[in-house]
Amino acid sequence: MLNILSYANGLVIVCLILVGLMIFGKLKVTKMVESIVKFLIAIMATTSLVVLLMQTYNPDISQLVEKTTKSLNIIDLGWTPAAIITWSSAYNLLILFIMIIVNLILLRYHLTQTLDVDVFDIWHLSFVGLLAVYMGANFFVSLVFVIALGILKFINSDLMKPTFNDLMKSDGSPMTSTHMNYLMNPIVMLLNDLCTILIPKIDNISFNSAKLNKAVGFWSSKFATGFFVGVLIGLFGQIDVKDIFTLGLLLGAFVELFNVVGSWLTSALDPIIQVITNKLNQLVGTDIHFIGLDWAFLSSRPEVWSVANILAPCLIIEAFLLPGNKIIPLGGLIAMGITPSLLVVTRGKVMRMIVIGIVEIPIFLYSATLTAPFVTSMFKNILLSKNVNIGMIGSATKEGPIEQLLAIMIGKSSSGDVKFILITVACLIVYLLLFYWYATRMKKRNVSYTSDK
Numbered sequence: 001m002l003n004i005l006s007y008a009n010g011l012v013i014v015c016l017i018l019v020g021l022m023i024f025g026k027l028k029v030t031k032m033v034e035s036i037v038k039f040l041i042a043i044m045a046t047t048s049l050v051v052l053l054m055q056t057y058n059p060d061i062s063q064l065v066e067k068t069t070k071s072l073n074i075i076d077l078g079w080t081p082a083a084i085i086t087w088s089s090a091y092n093l094l095i096l097f098i099m100i101i102v103n104l105i106l107l108r109y110h111l112t113q114t115l116d117v118d119v120f121d122i123w124h125l126s127f128v129g130l131l132a133v134y135m136g137a138n139f140f141v142s143l144v145f146v147i148a149l150g151i152l153k154f155i156n157s158d159l160m161k162p163t164f165n166d167l168m169k170s171d172g173s174p175m176t177s178t179h180m181n182y183l184m185n186p187i188v189m190l191l192n193d194l195c196t197i198l199i200p201k202i203d204n205i206s207f208n209s210a211k212l213n214k215a216v217g218f219w220s221s222k223f224a225t226g227f228f229v230g231v232l233i234g235l236f237g238q239i240d241v242k243d244i245f246t247l248g249l250l251l252g253a254f255v256e257l258f259n260v261v262g263s264w265l266t267s268a269l270d271p272i273i274q275v276i277t278n279k280l281n282q283l284v285g286t287d288i289h290f291i292g293l294d295w296a297f298l299s300s301r302p303e304v305w306s307v308a309n310i311l312a313p314c315l316i317i318e319a320f321l322l323p324g325n326k327i328i329p330l331g332g333l334i335a336m337g338i339t340p341s342l343l344v345v346t347r348g349k350v351m352r353m354i355v356i357g358i359v360e361i362p363i364f365l366y367s368a369t370l371t372a373p374f375v376t377s378m379f380k381n382i383l384l385s386k387n388v389n390i391g392m393i394g395s396a397t398k399e400g401p402i403e404q405l406l407a408i409m410i411g412k413s414s415s416g417d418v419k420f421i422l423i424t425v426a427c428l429i430v431y432l433l434l435f436y437w438y439a440t441r442m443k444k445r446n447v448s449y450t451s452d453k
Contacts, residue, residue: 011382013090015039018272025275038268039087045261046084047383050077053254054390056247063237071326072319074372076396078255078331080262083123085378087265091133092126098143099125099150100280107284112154113161115284116178116292119273120266124180124399125150128407134374135411145410149403152435153178156185157292159442162449163344167301177340178292181399184341186438187363191356192345205351225312225333226255232316233328255331295340304339307353311335311361315396318361327368332397338364367401368394370408406431 015036022032054075086092099122106112129146133139161176168175195202230251234244298304315329338360342353372394379393398404409424 011043011088014088014093017090017093021272021275025271025278027271027275031271035268035271038264042261042264042268043084043088043382045264046081046258047379049254049257049261050081050379050393051383051390053077053250054393056250063239070320072328074327074369074392074394076327076330076332076368077393078258078262079337079395079398080258080265080331081379081393082127082375082395082398083262083265085375085382086123086127086130087269088382089126089130089378091130092123095126095129095143095146096122096276098147100276102147102150103154104280104283106151106154112158113289114154114157114176114178114292115280115290116154116157117273117277117280118178118292118294119276120269121179121294125153127398128400128403130378131371131374131404132407132411134377135408136414137407137411138414141410141414142407145407149180149183152183153180154292155439156182157290159439159446160185160344161290162446163347163442164298166449167298167343167348174289174291175293175297176290177295177297179295179340179399180403181295181337181340182344183400183403184338184360185345185442186434187360187402188341188345188356189438189441190434191359192352195352195355199355202351202355203349222255222259222334223252226252226330229316229328229330229333251330258331295336298340298343301343301348303343303348303350303353304336307342307350307357308334308336308339310354311338311357314358315361315365318358319365319396322362322365325362325365325369326392327365327372327394327396329365329396332395335361335364335397337397337399363405364397364401367404368396368398371395371398371404402431 018039019032019036022035027035096119099116103112103114103116107115125146128149129142132142132145137145157176157178160182164176165171165173227248230248231244234247239247312329312333312335315333315335319325319327319329335357338357339353342357346352346356372392375394376390376392379390383390406424406427409420409427413421413424
């Protein structure tokens, strides 16, 4: 039973649960069929694309490794495959159910003011829990870890609300975010303070984000980034000129297609998400102040995109130079897992965002390298054919890198090694203390917002 809940081989169970939720929501039969068919198509399309990509791509990666002696043998496929494999697991629906209950309890006792309606992105929490189980953690230990992280997300959404108001110039809006990428805020705030000490005049450097975005235009698109990565791999691997451009065009097309397939997944889950959201609104009534959404309501801020465009080449350079890194950025090259947190903590100060982003990139790359065996294993569980060799896949800028590293440590601690257990406990304590320090700082910032009015 635990195996079915933990790994992505419970696709039938997932579909049955989704149908049950839609029946509970009194959706029409045609809508239910449409949703399930879209869900399965998104999964099958992703698996087919990955297999095709890896069969095309692996020979060129082997050539790159041979010519450069760099073991960049993990392919970054962005967020879509990671979301697909997590939503294909019954464990994800269990976490969704548990976190709804936790959210309602916290609202009931006024420990949070946020109702989380970002149902789709629950997969980020589930991903961390599944990773802990994969690495050897007890199933119930993984649940405790995930619930603790979920509670921190709710606390963080309350803490960030005044900053969101300031960034969006909308004091009357109930919008905040419970997205997992904001759990990077404590690290970013620490680096932000170091920036102030080490580069005291950093804020004197002006930067027009809107002009940069306009100038970059097409060249920051997913197709263009995929094309450039393909050309770069071809050049370093010293393959034929014709094959270099063929690889570039193929990678550009694949990155665009993964984005399209990701939209199919969100579209397939929309009816279920709407059912859950409606029921939550009925349960809590007017007893809420904030609505927890995806980070994307900040996408109108030009700093998010300009900094992502600047960090893209930095990601590639650091991937090649970083000792021990094995992942080559591709699908996650436009680093949406990095920039939202930078925007919130620095309040849109672009030079700070760039400097801090460059410094924290190694955390993402090392996390992606260490989690790649898990992602690859999970993905193989939903392949129609078990005899396909897809190589190693991962996600270079996956949200929650610190939490993923902690999940790995918790899993490995299950072996009973006292030294490793003590190190894991120490890391968890440091993590919580850093969050407490960050929360204290955010509360002071929020008081300053109030006093300025």
